């Protein structure tokens with residue numbers, strides 16, 4: 093089949109938009125930020141990825157708004173303070189990761205609301221999720237304003253430079269990150285997720 097998304101995302105026989113089911117698996121950026129008032133926000137973003145390694149840059153996309161009006165806290169906070177932390181979501185923290193997507197009132201600390209212990213960061217103010225096996229401390233490099241949605245909602249891409257990397261020593265085996273110990277979770281379409289605990293190797297031709 094072929095269709096133009098401008099005509100709608102569910103032409104028969106599709107019952108749901110296939111869009112996010114076809115860009116899979118998407119890594120999850122579990123992003124902690126802090127407001128100027130010191131309120132911690134934590135939320136998962138599957139529009140997340142690393143975009144370069146020199147300098148190390150990562151991006152996440154807080155699209156749409158906050159139920160109380162205005163931008164999502166993960167955007168508002170990073171615009172105000174210029175800092176965020178990427179926490180790696182693994183199999184062990186999958187339930188808390190999902191719970192942290194709840195839209196809660198602006199004044200609530202989402203790290204403790206989700207029952208997660210926080211660890212201080214080395215170089216930035218937002219704290220880290222203690223239970224995550226790896227963290228990137230990031231400083232804001234750029235917020236890219238993307239085209240608005242058909243409903244008028246704002247879409248944004250936050251790009252940050254990684255200024256500090258924490259790794260749980262227990263996931264390092266023979267000097268490499270062991271994927272079977274890391275067990276990252278990734279987003280598929282619908283309500284589906286994948287967990288990565290196996291890998292295969294292919295060498296480049298040159």
Ligand SMILES: Cc1cc2nc3c(=O)[nH]c(=O)nc-3n(C[C@H](O)[C@H](O)[C@H](O)COP(=O)(O)O)c2cc1C
Pocket residue numbers: 120133134135136137138139140153154155156158163164165166167189190192193194195196279
């Ligand atoms: C696995 C997962 C991935 C998500 N990915 C995104 C995303 O890429 N962009 C987005 O705007 N919201 C995404 N959400 C929803 C946000 O996590 C949710 O809106 C969250 O409360 C962010 O709002 P806040 O920054 O105001 O806390 C995702 C939710 C889940 C469970």
